[in-house]
Amino acid sequence: MSSPLLEAIDIRRQYNVRTAGGVFGRKAVLQAVAGVSFRIDMGRTLGLVGESGCGKSTTGKLALGLIPPSSGEIRFVGSTLPAIGSAAWRDMRRRMQMVYQDPLGSLDRRLQVGPQIAEPLIIHDIGTPAERRERAYATMASVGLQKHHFERYPHELSGGQRQRVVLARALITEPKLIVCDEPISALDVSIQAQVVNLLLDLQDRLGLTYLFISHDLKVVRQVSHDVAVMYLGRIVETGQAEALFRAPAHPYTRALVSAIPSLGEKRERLILSGDPPNPVDVPAGCAFHPRCPFAIARCRSEAPALRRQPDGRAVACHRADDDAIALAA
Amino acid sequence: MTVQDSVAATPPAPPSFLRRTRRALVAWPPVVVISAAWLILMVITAAGAEWLAPYPFTAMDLKARLSVPLLMGGDFAHPLGTDELGRDVLSRLISSIRMSLLIAFFGTLIAASLGTVLGFLAAHFRGRIEQVVLMAIDFQASMPFMIIALSVLAFFGNSLILFICLMGFHSWERYARITRGLTLAANEQGYAAAVRQLGAKPGRIYGLHILPNIASTLIVSMTLTFPEIILLESGLSFLGLGVQPPLTSLGNMVGYGREYITRAPWIMLAPSFVIVMTTLSISMLGDWLRDRLDPTLR
Secondary structure, three states, X not given: XXXXXXXXXXXXXXXXXXXXXXXXXXXXXXXXXXXXXXXXXOOOEEEXXXXXXXXXXXXXXXXXOOOOOOEEEEEEOOEEOOOOOOHHHHHXXXXXXXXXXXXXXXXXXXXXXXXXXXXXXXXOOOOOHHHHHHHHHHHHHHOOOOHHHHHOOHHHOXXXXXXXXXXXXXXXOXXXXXXXXXXXXXXXXXXXXXXXXHHHHHHHHHOOEEEEEOOOHHHHHHHOOEEEEEEOOEEEEEEEHHHHHHXXXXXXXXXXXXXXXXXXXOOOOOOOOOOOOOOOOOOOOOOOHHHOOOOOHHHHHOOOOOEEOOOOOEEOOOOOOOHHHHHHO | OHHHHHHHHOOOOOOOHHHHHHHHHHHOOHHXXXXXXXXXHHHHHHHOHHHHOOOOOOOOOHHHOOOOOHHHOOOOOOOOOEOOOOOEHHHHHHXXXXXXXHHHHHHHHHHHHHHHHHHHHHHHHOHHHHHHHHHHHHHHHHOOHHHHHHHHHHHHOOOHHHHHHHHHXXXXXXXXXXXXXXXXXXXXXXXXXXXHHOOOOHHHHHHHHHHHHHHHHHHHHHHHHHHHHHHHHHHHHHOOOOOOOOOOOHHHHHHHHHHHOOOOXXXXXXXXXXXXXXXXXXXXXXXXXXXXXXXXXX
């Protein structure tokens, strides 16, 4: 087994909030990420899926060390991430980068895109101005941008081109890890495919490692080697992408997978009732039990741990190996 | 591609005079040109006050007291007439323009720098520092500035330096608020967060990315406070607490001309006209400048 590039060990992140009612609301703790562990090996892609508000993006920021975890540890190439804002932390940025959901928002609209792509080199003091320019041209070519785009402003480019600019800026320092936070959800469907193919192509050529955050299961299935499904700040199921999508074990995963539109084959849809509960007020026991069609008395009182299954997957459900559910699927 | 080629192949016909004029009018609106010309005139006047003024601004000519300006049938000796002591209004106006512009320019500069720096500090450090800055902002915003100015001048006496610094404290809280708000937004999501994530130091983030992006808002604010400071200076001088005689400023002239408003209105009208024109020109030019500085509006 290869060594993990990134490893998260029981990371938690909580925010102090007030419940509704303004000044009179009581103080409460919002568990955005409540004990998440995962590892990504070099050159692999971990897909992180879940509903909006389940802590996906927070997990991504924690993984990059952009916000400190309330507890737990994140290891990058075997060593814990340095303190935020320190020189070591700044230097670390070279080796791990982020691609954002909204490419226009993450670019400075007053600067031409060329200098923005070359900016990481200036920040990390790499090369002479002429070399930086050459490297910017080379990186732009590798993400499918032309030389004349160098002098354009972000608002003059199309959505797909902007996302390519963001990618080029992330790639110019030759990072090992890229966290993609919903990189395609702001793009047109026709461009989504282009960007996904570009990401896969870059992984092949440069041996990149991705943490791919998305709520689009089709895309996650296409790009990921492994998938982790999150619900209310916890991972409820994780495993190899193909196996997980073919036979989801957790009821929540099953509902998600059955919601993927497909051609031809007629499948049973598992439709969940209700909304995800308020993350400030997480239900006792299994957080999913109020919406789970298979919930039993034990689910209400006891939170299930993430247990490894015989096939290498891990599921957090009391009834994961129950035949009754398997039959119902 | 073919469409572009055919367009490039035919040489463009020389634009007609009418079209060129229209294009020039769109690029340089007449109001902006007039405003710019007026401000350039003001700056030249302020810079060359000693050479431009026909008389020293304190020179009295008691035989020619309250003489009528040219427009109302006077002579060329005093084109804008004289005041109650026989001092030439034109000469006094020229040195008043210098004084008022000096005060307003440095006052605005001090207010803008102070406010922007405090806003950045608040947004960068959050926590305690932000609370202190916000409290100072609220304090400043809730106190009528005229009263603060009056008490400071009453306690510390009056010197030009002190007066300019005092003007610099006027409306700094507006810049601080704008800067803090926009910086927080930029830091939370978007370009500033992205650059920070690239490993940039705070100096680079604030100086190279956030400041240019919020500059248009700050410039508009400056064009609002610049006239306000001129008016505030006029008000304080009118009350006798601003620029002290024998020095003169626009407000000072209006204040002392008030007593002769029925018999010799020109003493007051000349500086009033300059105040109105200058403040208006700055607002116009600031508005136009904001649009021009924004590459996304080009």
